[in-house]
Amino acid sequence: MGNLATKTGPIWRKPLQVRNRIARKVCEQLRADYGTPRLGNPMDPLDDLVYIVISNKTSPRIARLTYRRLKMRFGSWDEVLASRAEVLHPILRPAGLWRIKGRQLRATFKKIREDFGICDLKALRNVGEDSVHEYLVALPGVSDKVAKCVMMYTMRASVLPVDAHVHRIATRLGWTARKRADQSHEELEALVPPDFRYAFHVGCVLHGRKICRPEKPACQQCCINRSCEYFRKLHA
Secondary structure (H helix, E strand, O other), rough: OOHHHOOOOHHOOOOHHHHHHHHHHHHHHHHHHOOOOOOOOOOOOOHHHHHHHHHHHOHHHEEEEEEEHHHOOOHHHHHHOOOOHHHHHHHHHHHHOOHHHHHHHHHHHHHHEEEEEEEHHHHHHHHOHHHHHEEEEEOOOOOOOOHHHHHHHHHHHOOOOOHHHHHHHHHHOOOOOOHHHHHHHHHHHHHHOOOHHHHHHHHHHHHHHHHOOOOOHHHHHHHHHHHHHHHHHHHH
């Protein structure tokens, strides 16, 4: 009976050694199936921050298209500050929440230029991860998830951003009981090995879009269903 208890139930009820083994197995499988793509995220830190802001509550296709149009219209992010909001808003409109995103971007650019003299975040690559995170989350509208996405995609930081896909999959796996993604960063980051955090994040994004959907997940096609509490309960 004790042996069975290590195979079923939420992961936090299992011995540490078992938790680590399960987490690594899931991470390895997601990386094997999905690789480590960039998912369209730019290499420059501020470019990536802009792209992530645009991506909020919109499809990846619309986000990429809106970001490209923004880059084509403005030669630099400093030019956005020099322009009127009426010029920025029509470009952002297809991505939704355009007034909010416009205000957030302009306020962010203003703060960065005040701090660095130019709308650029490359200087953050020369400081420690804790300092980078502290600075980013202090920017207007930048959440823990957004900050960690920028750090992960553009600074090779060993952090784990928890978005809706990561949270949904972690919940179904039995890795967290937190109701919101923004409440589960610490425990999931502690569970996923540092060298797998990037692959786990992007793997969950792709897996969540294709297989582990919010509604009618394709559990029979899932590459990690043997480690999934949600799947186990469906077939108990």
